[in-house]
Amino acid sequence: QSALTQPPSASGSPGQSVTISCTGTSSDVGAYNYVSWYQQHPGKAPKLMIYEVSKRPSGVPDRFSGSKSGNTASLTVSGLQAEDEADYYCNSYAGNNNWVFGGGTKVTVL
Amino acid sequence: QVQLVQSGAEVKKPGASVKVSCKTSGYTFTFTGYYLHWVRQAPGQGLEWMGWINPNSGGTHHAQKFQGRVTMTRDTSINTAYMELSRLRSDDTAVYYCARDGGSSGYFFAFDTWGQGTVVTVSS
Numbered sequence: 001q002s003a004l005t006q007p008p009s010a011s012g013s014p015g016q017s018v019t020i021s022c023t024g025t026s027s028d029v030g031a032y033n034y035v036s037w038y039q040q041h042p043g044k045a046p047k048l049m050i051y052e053v054s055k056r057p058s059g060v061p062d063r064f065s066g067s068k069s070g071n072t073a074s075l076t077v078s079g080l081q082a083e084d085e086a087d088y089y090c091n092s093y094a095g096n097n098n099w100v101f102g103g104g105t106k107v108t109v110l
Numbered sequence: 111q112v113q114l115v116q117s118g119a120e121v122k123k124p125g126a127s128v129k130v131s132c133k134t135s136g137y138t139f140t141f142t143g144y145y146l147h148w149v150r151q152a153p154g155q156g157l158e159w160m161g162w163i164n165p166n167s168g169g170t171h172h173a174q175k176f177q178g179r180v181t182m183t184r185d186t187s188i189n190t191a192y193m194e195l196s197r198l199r200s201d202d203t204a205v206y207y208c209a210r211d212g213g214s215s216g217y218f219f220a221f222d223t224w225g226q227g228t229v230v231t232v233s234s
Binding site: 003032034036038040045046047048051052057089091093097098099100101102103104 | 147149156157158159162171173207209212217218219220221222224225226227
């Protein structure tokens with residue numbers, strides 16, 4: 001299956017909000033409520049930030065929120081902080097025991 | 111706490127094979143639902159899902175792209191999973207991660223814990 005489509009970059013000033021989109025198809029994002037989001041700082045392993053479209057694991061700040069409409073999922077980071085500067089990847093279950101990632105979005109805090 | 115610790119960096123020649131290990135601790139390795147996935151990331155590129163292994167049964171599934179080249183195994187006596195990639199090419203140069211499926215912890219179809227990554231370099 002093809003990778004999910006994310007914008008390569010997004011930015012915002014401290015305190016502002018930024019929203020990242022993740023577009024798939026009716027076979028992955030549109031078919032299942034199993035979209036997750038990962039934060040990756042340079043040289044580090046990814047970290048789970050959102051699962052099942054909009055749920056936050058314990059320890060993840062409530063500034064991070066997720067949603068989905070049709071074949072597009074979104075991650076919103078509110079009240080941007082310097083430590084939010086990182087790469088963000090969406091992931092979706094794609095059926096038939098397969099998973100697929102998005103291409104990643106680099107978030108810059110201006 | 112849950113930890114996944116991977117083996118060290120590897121340098122291989124084109125056509126060779128590489129086997130990466132992922133030693134787990136802090137949870138029951140064979141507990142139903144704690145599949146282990148393998149994900150790779152080429153230099154400067156995004157994440158690419160490769161496949162999974164069910165540590166309980168040994169069952170596996172991998173992305174079509176790796177058909178015939180990837181083998182995923184486990185050793186339940188030492189709570190360790192392995193990913194072997196054969197017929198290496200230069201574009202297999204990447205950081206390889208193992209990641210736990212968090213289903214049995216409530217994080218369904220998401221990867222809740224990751225290894226630190228193993229750098230595999232393929233070069234003649």
